[in-house]
Structures are given as C-alpha cells and as structure tokens.
Amino acid sequence: MRLPLFIILCFTILLSSCSQYQQVLRKDDMGKKYALADSLYKMEKYKKSLKLMEQLVPVYRGKPQGEKLMFIYANTYYNLEDYYLAGYQFERFAQAYPQSDSIEVASFKAAKSFYQLSPRYSLDQKDTDKGLEKLQEFINQYPNSEKRTEANALVAELRGKLEKKQYEVAKQYLRVEDYKAAIDAFDNFITDNPGSSYRKDAFYGRFVAAYKLAINSIPVLVQERLRTAKGYYNNFIKYYKDTDLAPEALELYQDIESRIVPLETEPNT
Structure with missing residues (x-):
C-alpha cells in the first residue's frame, strides 16, 4: 500500500x-549550537534545547551572549x-548578572522553585522552610514587585502547611495517649501560631489531653491535674464558647467538676 505523498513529505522533513x-x-x-538552542527553546522543545545549552554555558559564561543564555x-x-x-x-544567574533587566524575574523564579519543592505536610518540611526563606527574601528585596501578591500567597500556603504539620504532631501524641507530650505540643502550637485556623482545635486538644492525663493518673496526682484541666477548659471557653x-468541652468539664474534691478550708489561727 502506497503512503500518501503528504505523509512521506512530513516523514522526510x-x-x-x-x-x-x-x-x-x-x-x-x-x-550554530546557540542559534539552534534558542530556536528550540522558543518552540518549547526544552529537552533538545537543554542538551545544546549544556555545551554552550561553559563557553559563553561571562560573555555578552551569556546573560540571555x-x-x-x-x-x-x-x-x-x-x-x-x-x-x-536562577540563583547563579542573579549572582552573575545583578544589573540584568531579568534579575527580578530570576529572583522570583528561584524562590518559586524552592516553593515547588515543598512536599506534603506529613513529610519532612526542610524544603518548605527553605521555600519560605527564599520567598521572604524576594518580598523584602522587591517590595513593589508585581509578583509580590503571588509571593505573599505562596508564603501563606507554606506557612499553612507548617501549621498543619505541627498541629498533626500534637494530635498524634493525643491519639497514642502520650498526654504530657500532647499538652506541650498544643501549648507550643498555640504560642507559635496566634492566627492559625487550627487554633480553636489546639485549645480544645490541650484541654482534652489534660483531662485524660488527670483521670488516668495515680490517685495522689488526680486532684491537682483535674484542676489544671479545669484551667485549660476556662482558657478554651474564654475564646470559643x-x-x-x-458542648463536648462542657461534658468533659462537668465530669471534672463531679470528680474534684473541694479543697479543705484552712482553720483560722
């Protein structure tokens, strides 16, 4: 079967x-390498273009054509x-060409590259911390940039991920019944994240952890810990009544009240 002339022509080209x-x-x-690399880049044939650029970069670094390349x-x-x-x-470009017209774009894309490396919240957040650092550096360096709004949104997203990580760690302590560690973790979360969307749940989680620590303690520690838990309930209800x-917090509070033995009044001297 003979192939149509058009297909043969395309195959030949x-x-x-x-x-x-x-x-x-x-x-x-x-x-020729430079011209072809540039042409392929404009056609979005990035893998082919990259192979040529890898040969070109060492040759043109420091030369006039090097900035664009x-x-x-x-x-x-x-x-x-x-x-x-x-x-x-992008960071190497910014260091090599600090006066370039493309320096702001390069700095933003460098920061956004680190943002892109941030993993889901349950994994190690080292790259998230680095992304936050780089984005904040960009915002500080270019306060009037058109990219500032996007950069701030990316910062908020990464901070939200770190908040969720910290909150989930505290919840995990509560799930595995390590109540002391849970109280400390929720305490740290509340201190570190005053505007967090998880703040209400952290106040409640701290109260629950304190309540469970109290009722599962040896008798000599129960009363003191019940009173501590009652204090955490008051902190919760102050902001989130x-x-x-x-309602769930109130049920636990009522159980605390039923368990607390009134302090003996000291006799007058």
Whole structure:
C-alpha cells in the first residue's frame, strides 16, 4: 500500500530535522549550537534545547551572549519541572548578572522553585522552610514587585502547611495517649501560631489531653491535674464558647467538676 505523498513529505522533513540536530550537537560550531538552542527553546522543545545549552554555558559564561543564555538555561530546567536545578541556576544567574533587566524575574523564579519543592505536610518540611526563606527574601528585596501578591500567597500556603504539620504532631501524641507530650505540643502550637485556623482545635486538644492525663493518673496526682484541666477548659471557653466544640468541652468539664474534691478550708489561727 502506497503512503500518501503528504505523509512521506512530513516523514522526510522529520528525519532531516533530526539529522540536522544531531549534526549541530556533535560539531564544535558554537554559533550554530546557540542559534539552534534558542530556536528550540522558543518552540518549547526544552529537552533538545537543554542538551545544546549544556555545551554552550561553559563557553559563553561571562560573555555578552551569556546573560540571555544563562537565563533561558535556568528557565528550561523550570519548564521541565526540575526545580532543584532551576532554583540553583536562577540563583547563579542573579549572582552573575545583578544589573540584568531579568534579575527580578530570576529572583522570583528561584524562590518559586524552592516553593515547588515543598512536599506534603506529613513529610519532612526542610524544603518548605527553605521555600519560605527564599520567598521572604524576594518580598523584602522587591517590595513593589508585581509578583509580590503571588509571593505573599505562596508564603501563606507554606506557612499553612507548617501549621498543619505541627498541629498533626500534637494530635498524634493525643491519639497514642502520650498526654504530657500532647499538652506541650498544643501549648507550643498555640504560642507559635496566634492566627492559625487550627487554633480553636489546639485549645480544645490541650484541654482534652489534660483531662485524660488527670483521670488516668495515680490517685495522689488526680486532684491537682483535674484542676489544671479545669484551667485549660476556662482558657478554651474564654475564646470559643460559641463554637461547635463547646458542648463536648462542657461534658468533659462537668465530669471534672463531679470528680474534684473541694479543697479543705484552712482553720483560722
């Protein structure tokens, strides 16, 4: 069966294009490599362009053509979602060309690359911390940038992830019945995150942990710990008496009240 002429023509062009690319890639003509790399980059053929750029960057670093090349080199990694290398290369660009017209964009994309590396909240958050640091550096350096709104939104997202991580750790202590550790963890969360959306739940979790610690203590410690738990209930109800958790908190509080033995009045002297 004979192939249509159009398909044969397209196949021939494709083979010719691939052959041309391989020839340029293998030869030492840096001018042709540069032109082809730029052309492929504009056509969004990033993997092919990157192979050429890897040969070009050491040659052109420090030369006039190097500024554009280093920027699109970093941006190619970004477009290929290799965010480790994108962040590294954008930072190298910013250091090498501090007066470039592209410096602000490069600085933002460097910071956003580290944001992209942030894992889900349940994993180690080292990259989240680094992303926050880099984004804050960008906001401080370019307070009037058009990217400031987006940068602030990314900061809020990463902070929310860290809050969730810290809150879930405290909840885990409560689930495994390590009540002392849970109280400490909820305490730290409340102190560290005054505006958190998990704040109500942290106040409630601390109260529950204190209540369970008290009722599961040896007799000599029960009364003191019940009174401590009662104090945590008062802290919770001070801020969240009209919330969905208030009825559950009240039930525990009433049980505390039924268990507390009134302190003996000291005799007059």
